Amino acid sequence: MSGETSLNVLLRSMSPALNPGEYVFASVPEGSDLQRVQVIGSFREREGLTVIIERQEAELLGLACGYVMAWITLNVHSSLEAVGLTAAFATALGEAGISCNVIAGFYHDHLFVGKDDAHKAMTVLRELAANAH
Template sequence: MTGETDLARLLATMRPVLNAGEYVFCTTTAPAALPPELVLGSFREPEGLTLIVAREVADEYGLPYGHLMAWLTLTVHSSLAAVGLTAAVAAALTQEGISCNVVAAYYHDHLFVSHAAADRALSALQALSAPTTLPVTAA
């Protein structure tokens, strides 16, 4: 199963959900003490290893972080080869003045937005996904 590639279908069926909790992006050069099952996502850069973890995990392991983030998931199985979904989502959030960090995984796209803007982001994505109604004209 390779996932959906048609942008119209992706938008119509993306069904965004807001995951509970607060999440943070951290960086470390020595992640060995952190059990892998506590890491939501990671990416190695020349400067260090970026980790996405729940805030309480970062606090427990003494990992410094900046912004508190909310995690939204687009529940549609999007293909990694799909074109335009990230751009459409970014445009909708940009109109609301919401910054977004996107993580594309095998099955779904995951969005990290300011925790304070979580409800507005969810509403903007739900509006983007809502079917459009064409005006009815008299014959």
């Protein structure tokens, strides 16, 4: 299944869902034991491995937890080739003053917003979906 590519269909049916918990992006030092940690996502950069994990797990590992986030999943199966979805929700959230970090999975887009902005972000995303043509 390749996923949806029509921007209007994607926006109308994105169906955002707020996942429970508090999440952080953290840089993990070389040689860290992550086998006992539930990593939500990761990306290797020149400077080290960035992981997305629950705040409690980061604290147990002694990792910095400066920006605590909420995790929103867009439940529409968006194609990795779709054009405009990220721009549309990033613009809407930006206009509302909400910072957003995006991870595109094979099936869904995952948005990480400040924990205190989670409900406001959900409102913005639902309005965006409702107003899509």
